[in-house]
Amino acid sequence: MSTTVSATADLTATERARILAKSALFDPPTAGLPDGRRDLVGMSRAELGQELAAIGEAPFRVKQLWHWIYHQGVTDFARMSSIARPLQEKLADRFVVGRPEAVTVQTSEDDTRKFLFRFRDGQEAETVYIPDREEDRGAVCLSSQVGCTLSCRFCHTGTQTLVRNLGAAEIVGQFMAARDSYGEWPSPKGETPRLLSTIVLMGMGEPLYNYENIAKAMRIVMDNEGIGLSRRRITLSTSGVVPMMDRVGEELGVNLAVSLHAVTDELRDELVPLNRKYPIREVIAACRRYPAASNARRITFEYIMLKGINDSEAEARALVRLIAGLPAKVNLIPFNPWPGSRYEPSTRAAVERFAKIVNDAGFSAPVRTPRGRDILAACGQLRTESRRERRLA
Numbered sequence: 001m002s003t004t005v006s007a008t009a010d011l012t013a014t015e016r017a018r019i020l021a022k023s024a025l026f027d028p029p030t031a032g033l034p035d036g037r038r039d040l041v042g043m044s045r046a047e048l049g050q051e052l053a054a055i056g057e058a059p060f061r062v063k064q065l066w067h068w069i070y071h072q073g074v075t076d077f078a079r080m081s082s083i084a085r086p087l088q089e090k091l092a093d094r095f096v097v098g099r100p101e102a103v104t105v106q107t108s109e110d111d112t113r114k115f116l117f118r119f120r121d122g123q124e125a126e127t128v129y130i131p132d133r134e135e136d137r138g139a140v141c142l143s144s145q146v147g148c149t150l151s152c153r154f155c156h157t158g159t160q161t162l163v164r165n166l167g168a169a170e171i172v173g174q175f176m177a178a179r180d181s182y183g184e185w186p187s188p189k190g191e192t193p194r195l196l197s198t199i200v201l202m203g204m205g206e207p208l209y210n211y212e213n214i215a216k217a218m219r220i221v222m223d224n225e226g227i228g229l230s231r232r233r234i235t236l237s238t239s240g241v242v243p244m245m246d247r248v249g250e251e252l253g254v255n256l257a258v259s260l261h262a263v264t265d266e267l268r269d270e271l272v273p274l275n276r277k278y279p280i281r282e283v284i285a286a287c288r289r290y291p292a293a294s295n296a297r298r299i300t301f302e303y304i305m306l307k308g309i310n311d312s313e314a315e316a317r318a319l320v321r322l323i324a325g326l327p328a329k330v331n332l333i334p335f336n337p338w339p340g341s342r343y344e345p346s347t348r349a350a351v352e353r354f355a356k357i358v359n360d361a362g363f364s365a366p367v368r369t370p371r372g373r374d375i376l377a378a379c380g381q382l383r384t385e386s387r388r389e390r391r392l393a
Ligand code: SAH
Pocket: 154, 155, 156, 201, 202, 203, 204, 205, 206, 207, 237, 238, 239, 258, 259, 302, 304, 333, 334, 335, 336, 337, 338, 379, 380, 381
């Protein structure tokens, strides 16, 4: 028995190493500008310390810079008033505090705002801010990749082949640039309300195929002396990259959302092709192991409602059996169409019947209100024109 367990553990470790090695092939170009200056955004505290040491500056400067960059949101060294002018100039000669360039900003009739960001090498990704309609708070939906290697049948991003991973600077940068757009600096402290109050890693791409950059970015965002967003306010959504799910739980402790969408392997193989590698029972087992899950912080199962495909009452009952005993909730997502999509959204009656069965079994089953559909900003509608260069193709 124990040999079987350790053999499984070895397999998982090997598989994880393989995933990380493959992700690294799609890493972004280095953070340098053409003029040789480097971007301080996206560096860990340790890296920032190394950069400063290399120009003969003391370690305490890390704390100072961190405060200006992530708490105050300042991008101009000349405005860092606790730093003397000569050092400001020295820093400005060598570094920048960067932001991705907002190529377009569209605001929906429901106030959802979509940003098309262009990064230094010209690649583009989308970010969406979804304000709460009743209260002064909202979720920022960040992209993790330009395109996606997976090709879920209902997802617009899935029609764009993976161009590359986004770097930590580009992931944090999406959030910071969205905050710029609402002028929300300095970072609100403690219980002070925030307009941009939660992060959902649900934009373009599969975050667990870009784990190192996502983890680094989330550590920066969670750092208390800067942006200071708690791990409870961050949700990572995965299509079910099982070997990496354990690491997220152990190392980041953020909330987990799993794109389930089907209750049989036969159907999930078709809708979420990754299921052929990590079938439903393995995904659910990884959820049962997920350390951060408790009743207070349940795992979210995302279930897209496709008319006549996965929305029957029998499937609702099977879903409930599948997740029995897990601290979980089910987010029912009306299908958002995009140009060329082949599915139809379930009828309201079908969604309500489905929700009732899940609810009666003791799981909360909110139906996600589509937001920003008029500007193609809703779930699964994001896509950019970026293409893979020959070098990577
Ligand atoms: N790659 C990750 C995160 C990005 S997708 C994942 O798949 O979980 C974020 C969510 O949007 C997923 O639950 C996905 O299934 C959902 N989604 C994709 N296409 C959609 C569409 N056309 N309509 C509604 N939701 C969609």
